[in-house]
Amino acid sequence: MLESALVVELLKLLAAGMLLVSFAMLATRRIQRLISLFAWQGAILFLSTLLVAHDAGLTELYFSAALTLALKVVALPLILHKLVRRLDAQQDSERLVHIPATMLAGLVLVILAFGLAQPISQLATTILRHTIGVALAVILLSFLMMITRRKAVSQVIGFLAMENGLFFAATSATYGMPMVIELGIALDLLVAVYILGIFFFQIREQFDSLDLHHMESLKEE
Amino acid sequence: MILTLWSSSAAVFAADRELATAVSIVGCWLLLAAAGMARPQNIRFVARLLFPLGAVASVALFCVAGGFLLSGRTPETMTIALGLPDLPFHLRLDALSAFFLMVLGLAGAGISTFAAGYFRSGEGTAPGLLGLHYHIFMASMALVMLADDAYLFLVAWETMALASYFLVTSQHRMAEIRRAGFLYLLMAHIGAVAILLGFGVMQGGGWQFTFDAMRGAALTPLRATLAFTLAMAGFGAKAGVAPAHVWLPEAHPAAPSPVSALMSGLMLKTAIYGLLRVTFDLLHVRFWQWGLAALVLGLFSGLFGAIFAAVQTDMKRLLAYSSIENVGLIVAAIGLAILFAASRMPLFAALALAAALLHVLNHSLFKSMLFLTTGSVMHATKQRSLGKLGGLIHSMPWIAAFALVATLAIAGLPPLNGFVSEWLLLQAFLFTPRLPQPFVNMLVPLGAAAMALTVALAAYVMVKFYGIVFLGRPREAALKEAHRSNWLERVGLAWLAAGCLAIGVEPQLALHAVGGVTGMLVGQTVAASPSAWRIAPIAPEQASYSGWIFLATILCVFAIAYLAVRLLTHGRARRSPPWDCGYPWQDARMQDTAEGFGQPIRLFFGSFFWMQVHLPSPADEKPSYRVHIEDRFWRALYRPVAAGVQRAADAVSFLQSGRLAIYLLFSFLTLLVLLVFAL
Numbered sequence: 031m032l033e034s035a036l037v038v039e040l041l042k043l044l045a046a047g048m049l050l051v052s053f054a055m056l057a058t059r060r061i062q063r064l065i066s067l068f069a070w071q072g073a074i075l076f077l078s079t080l081l082v083a084h085d086a087g088l089t090e091l092y093f094s095a096a097l098t099l100a101l102k103v104v105a106l107p108l109i110l111h112k113l114v115r116r117l118d119a120q121q122d123s124e125r126l127v128h129i130p131a132t133m134l135a136g137l138v139l140v141i142l143a144f145g146l147a148q149p150i151s152q153l154a155t156t157i158l159r160h161t162i163g164v165a166l167a168v169i170l171l172s173f174l175m176m177i178t179r180r181k182a183v184s185q186v187i188g189f190l191a192m193e194n195g196l197f198f199a200a201t202s203a204t205y206g207m208p209m210v211i212e213l214g215i216a217l218d219l220l221v222a223v224y225i226l227g228i229f230f231f232q233i234r235e236q237f238d239s240l241d242l243h244h245m246e247s248l249k250e251e
Numbered sequence: 252m253i254l255t256l257w258s259s260s261a262a263v264f265a266a267d268r269e270l271a272t273a274v275s276i277v278g279c280w281l282l283l284a285a286a287g288m289a290r291p292q293n294i295r296f297v298a299r300l301l302f303p304l305g306a307v308a309s310v311a312l313f314c315v316a317g318g319f320l321l322s323g324r325t326p327e328t329m330t331i332a333l334g335l336p337d338l339p340f341h342l343r344l345d346a347l348s349a350f351f352l353m354v355l356g357l358a359g360a361g362i363s364t365f366a367a368g369y370f371r372s373g374e375g376t377a378p379g380l381l382g383l384h385y386h387i388f389m390a391s392m393a394l395v396m397l398a399d400d401a402y403l404f405l406v407a408w409e410t411m412a413l414a415s416y417f418l419v420t421s422q423h424r425m426a427e428i429r430r431a432g433f434l435y436l437l438m439a440h441i442g443a444v445a446i447l448l449g450f451g452v453m454q455g456g457g458w459q460f461t462f463d464a465m466r467g468a469a470l471t472p473l474r475a476t477l478a479f480t481l482a483m484a485g486f487g488a489k490a491g492v493a494p495a496h497v498w499l500p501e502a503h504p505a506a507p508s509p510v511s512a513l514m515s516g517l518m519l520k521t522a523i524y525g526l527l528r529v530t531f532d533l534l535h536v537r538f539w540q541w542g543l544a545a546l547v548l549g550l551f552s553g554l555f556g557a558i559f560a561a562v563q564t565d566m567k568r569l570l571a572y573s574s575i576e577n578v579g580l581i582v583a584a585i586g587l588a589i590l591f592a593a594s595r596m597p598l599f600a601a602l603a604l605a606a607a608l609l610h611v612l613n614h615s616l617f618k619s620m621l622f623l624t625t626g627s628v629m630h631a632t633k634q635r636s637l638g639k640l641g642g643l644i645h646s647m648p649w650i651a652a653f654a655l656v657a658t659l660a661i662a663g664l665p666p667l668n669g670f671v672s673e674w675l676l677l678q679a680f681l682f683t684p685r686l687p688q689p690f691v692n693m694l695v696p697l698g699a700a701a702m703a704l705t706v707a708l709a710a711y712v713m714v715k716f717y718g719i720v721f722l723g724r725p726r727e728a729a730l731k732e733a734h735r736s737n738w739l740e741r742v743g744l745a746w747l748a749a750g751c752l753a754i755g756v757e758p759q760l761a762l763h764a765v766g767g768v769t770g771m772l773v774g775q776t777v778a779a780s781p782s783a784w785r786i787a788p789i790a791p792e793q794a795s796y797s798g799w800i801f802l803a804t805i806l807c808v809f810a811i812a813y814l815a816v817r818l819l820t821h822g823r824a825r826r827s828p829p830w831d832c833g834y835p836w837q838d839a840r841m842q843d844t845a846e847g848f849g850q851p852i853r854l855f856f857g858s859f860f861w862m863q864v865h866l867p868s869p870a871d872e873k874p875s876y877r878v879h880i881e882d883r884f885w886r887a888l889y890r891p892v893a894a895g896v897q898r899a900a901d902a903v904s905f906l907q908s909g910r911l912a913i914y915l916l917f918s919f920l921t922l923l924v925l926l927v928f929a930l
Contacts (some may be wrong), residue, residue: 146926166926173922175917185911246909 037085038160044078045161048198049140052171055191056136057129061119061183065110068187072102075095079201086205094206101216105225106190113227114183119240127178136171140218142169154203162202169197182233182240186226193219256269268508269319270327270344273352273397275491276315278392279308284386291379293535294371301382302367303739303787306360307388312393313356314817320349328399334406341461345400346767347532350608351396351524353764357517358615359389361747366509367622368739369630375422384421387885388414388513395521401450401460408446408521412439415518418510419502431498431505435798438488438498438899445485446525452478453533465533475499475534479541482529492582493552494884496575499563500559502637503571508626511567515574516619522610523581530589531604539593543691545586550701553579557708558856561715562880564637566625569716570618573661581607583702584676587695588773591679594686597775599679605765605777606675611659612761613668613754620657620747621716624650627740632706632729637716637845642725642829651721658717660751662710666801668754671761674704674796675788682789708852713850724828724839756798758786846878855878 051071058064076098083091140163147163154162169192176188193215200207207215230240237244283305326345334340344352366385370378386579391414394407408546416439420432454460455468458485470478488495503511530537556576563569584607591600627650632638644651660667680699686692754761766776777788785797792800818825831837853860867874906917 043688142923146929170919170923173915177912177919180912242911245911248909 035087036039037081038169041078041081041161041221044074044081044162045198048074048168049164049171052168052191052195052215053133054134055187056132056171056175056178059182061114062111064184064187065107065114068110068194069103069107071191072098072107075194075198076103078198079206081204084200088205088208093209094201094212097216099214101219102190106219109223109227110183110187113230116182117230117234119181119183129234129246132174132178136174139170139174140167143170150203162199163201165195165202168192168198171195180242182226182230182242185242186223191221192217269315269324269349270329270342270397273312273344273393274329274331274342276308276312277393277397278306280386280390280393281574283308284383284390287379287382287386289379291377294378297378297382298367298370301371301386305386306363306367306743307362309356309363309389313353313360314342315552316349316352316356316874317382317764320346320767321346323767326709331864334402335564336678338402340403341399341463342397343402343462344397346448346771347524347527348396348766351520351611352393354612355389355392355396355517357612357750358619358747359513361616361743361750362509362512362516362619362623363389363743364746365512365626365740365743368737368741368743369509369623369626370507375424381418381421381507382418383514384414385510388418388518392517392521399436399462401454401462401465401850404525405443405447405450408525409443410444411518411521412436412573415510415514418515419506421507421510422505423600428505431631435498435502438495440734440816442485442488442495442522445481445488449478449481449485449487449529452481452748453529462528463531466535468535470536472536472538475536476480476538476541478534479530482526483541483545483899486522486529487548487582489650490519490526490578490582491552491575492548492578493555493575494888496552497882497884497889499575499837500563500568500571500882503574504565504567508567508622508629511570512619514625515570515652516615519574519578520615523578523585523607523611526582526585527607527772529592530585531592536590537593539686539688539691540588541588542588542590542593543694545589546583547586548588548699549579549581549583550592550698550705551579552576553583553705554701555579555809555859557705557712558859559882560712560851561708561852562860564845564849565620565635566628566637566716566720567635569637569712570625572622573709573712574614574618576705577610577618577661580702580705581610581614582671583698584610584679585680586649587676587698590686590691592773594688596686597773598777599682600773601766601769601775602675602682603679604769604773605762606672606679607767607790608768609754609758609761610672612765613672613751615668616747616750616754617660617669618656620653620744620793621661621749623740623744623747624654624657632727634727636718639722639727640725641723641727641839641842642721644721647721650744651743653741653748654717654721656751660755662713663706663708665796666752666755666798666805668751668758669760671755671758671796671798677701678788678794685782700711711852715845717845719845719848722829726839726842756802757796758796760840762786762788824845853878860881 048071051067051074055064055067058067073164076095079091079098080094083089083095143166144163147166151160151162172188172192172195175191176185179185179188197215206212233242233245234240270316283301288303290296323346326343328344329342331340331342362494363385370381375381376384376764388411391407395411398404398407416432416436419435420428422428423432439730450460450465452474453465453470455465455466455470455474457464457468459465459468474488483492484495491499503515506514530541553576554580556572556574560572560576563572586605588600588603588607591597591603627647628640628643629635629649631650632640632643658666663669677699680702681697686695762777770776784799785795787793787795828837853862861883863877863879863881865875865877867876908914
């Protein structure tokens with residue numbers, strides 16, 4: 031049996047790791063490394079959910095943790111890796127929008143997120159209440175990543191990372207969402223990746239590239 | 252599937268058998284729709300098996316609804332726990348819905364039988380899909396009439412619009428058909444929004460959307476008038492009342508003929524049903540001003556439709572305008588009924604309402620027939636333009652005979668059914684006693700004159716239609732080889748023709764059925780018939796009609812003429828080209844054309860049209876003549892609205908940069924702003 035204080039410290043450490051991974055994702059050029067980082071983010075999420083489940087003694091959260099492990103650490107990264115291989119996009123590196131500027135914007139977002147989380151943290155009673163700010167920051171950083179990327183695959187990873195942040199926020203604020211909703215979201219994610227995978231092939235077929243700026247030509251005059 | 256199971260179990264446990272049977276027929280149609288998807292490419296399976304089964308279901312519906320109506324039973328209700336949780340579907344079968352279901356069954360049976368012989372593979376959508384849309388269309392029309400709450404009504408209504416949209420665009424590879432479909436869908440949606448708002452006004456503040464609650468809601472006169480206006484706009488858009496008629500002449504030619512027949516013969520009637528349901532059943536008060544508005548609108552679209560039909564050169568556009576005319580007459584009759592009902596003259600209200608209902612029934616029969624015959628003609632000749640047809644009575648005698656019955660009926664000639672309803676409507680106009688409003692009192696005879704003009708023009712249009720298509724000489728060489736229709740098409744047409752003749756000769760039964768409805772809506776039926784063979788709606792000494800006398804006279808005259816020709820000529824009769832007039836060098840191109848037939852109307856009513864005429868100069872080497880006619884409403888109403896929408900869209904189109912990152916930025920900023928606000 032672990033001490034509660036120790037658990038809290040561990041959780042804070044994990045949250046910090048999560049934030050770090052998010053920043054790393056924001057700055058990575060290589061798609062394969064992006065996928066690995068996403069898997070790491072999932073792993074951290076899994077560990078923290080497991081710790082919370084252990085501490086709060088909620089069996090439901092164990093299931094959530096198992097789901098996270100299966101889906102976000104194993105299944106989705108595997109699918110994405112396979113997809114990238116099939117698309118011959120391993121070596122793709124992106125021209126990003128000036129990394130230092132993005133990092134600075136990210137910092138501003140983190141500060142904003144902590145400010146926003148302040149009143150929510152005071153209401154929450156959970157063990158993780160201090161990390162709500164981190165969860166919010168992860169969401170915003172993932173969103174920022176989607177905005178700065180131009181390749182379709184990295185946009186999808188950004189979308190998935192955003193969901194990770196949401197999940198983290200849910201466990202932080204209220205010990206997770208109801209099981210039904212969590213299952214539903216898990217299924218949605220799988221389906222979304224599936225459909226987006228099909229879209230990748232269609233986009234590549236149309237434009238001979240996965241670069242999304244080609245899609246600007248679809249705009250109606 | 253679930254529906255049928257449910258309804259069959261309901262049939263066992265509940266006493267209301269007619270309603271349960273009607274619901275199971277709807278279920279049957281849905282099953283047939285699904286069955287077609289089992290082998291979607293197999294035309295024999297879909298057309299030769301499923302469509303006739305659908306026709307059998309229609310006959311069953313006709314029998315059930317007719318039986319319910321004639322036995323004069325009390326309304327039956329039923330609740331089905333489908334749809335959203337806590338919001339079950341309420342169904343109700345009363346005289347009004349039974350009458351319209353009867354019309355649906357009667358005309359639907361003929362149309363489905365015809366469709367079984369008409370659809371062939373390789374024409375647009377796969378047969379299975381066509382069967383799916385077709386039967387869902389039928390089922391949704393029946394559900395519209397059975398619905399007893401606004402929720403089910405609108406679900407069925409929108410299903411009907413969607414199913415018919417897919418039917419209209421079944422040959423979606425042609426751009427103009429897609430355009431026609433879009434226009435139809437747009438008008439259907441605008442209408443549906445008006446109906447939705449109308450139901451919202453009628454719930455009376457209790458947020459109860461069952462029709463029972465609406466019947467009980469005490470609305471202020473202003474709210475009631477608002478509800479009526481919205482209903483008139485919504486149902487008018489679906490029925491094709493001017494100025495919301497523009498989709499009809501586009502959608503009907505685009506659709507396959509049985510679909511045009513269904514839409515014109517039956518779907519327009521669901522709108523009439525809705526109008527009657529709202530005006531006479533759901534709203535507890537009626538004001539004479541409403542009646543006047545409906546009367547004026549109806550007469551205008553009647554006259555408008557007739558005039559435009561007279562100048563058309565495309566068979567199906569002509570029939571579409573003729574539908575506008577007929578719906579106009581029906582709406583005018585309803586307006587008259589409202590006027591009388593609001594002035595506490597139930598007998599005359601019943602007479603006008605009976606005329607409207609009977610015309611609904613009749614129009615569903617003869618207009619379906621006309622659309623179906625154009626379908627046969629199009630299949631046989633690949634032609635839709637009147638200018639390239641002619642003389643088809645020789646190569647397609649059966650179709651010509653059925654078309655003749657339908658043309659005579661729609662032209663309002665005895666002893667066919669069109670006469671009965673138009674005669675009743677004229678009675679309602681002419682026997683108008685002193686209405687309390689002197690101004691209206693003066694206006695009603697004017698309306699009678701307008702109606703008479705409309706009916707006469709309609710007859711003119713039909714002479715043109717029949718004369719150009721079937722009589723005279725073939726205008727193209729290929730027409731001589733036009734192949735015949737198949738037997739299923741003929742059976743379908745014969746069923747409808749029998750209906751036309753039966754109602755025309757023996758209108759008592761139809762009037763009895765209508766009496767049930769008028770009894771429910773205005774508490775009065777038209778006067779009982781003085782004897783079994785004639786009808787007299789007001790009093791026998793004023794006016795009466797007997798189809799038998801007309802039929803006997805016509806048969807006698809025909810027999811005498813036939814015998815006289817046979818006996819007196821002694822086989823010296825010889826065949827010569829028709830309309831030759833003794834002029835030896837006349838060829839088929841010198842016959843009167845569709846444009847020529849419409850020319851006097853174009854001249855008299857020139858102000859109705861927006862016209863461009865190109866006349867050749869006398870010195871022209873290659874003279875050509877072209878006339879382009881357009882609806883004035885396009886320029887006066889629709890184009891400005893469309894341009895306004897376009898301008899508004901352009902004004903915000905800078906938001907659409909085409910860059911995904913920018914779009915994501917929009918969401919991101921929205922999220923941030925909302926989060927900061929939440930702080």
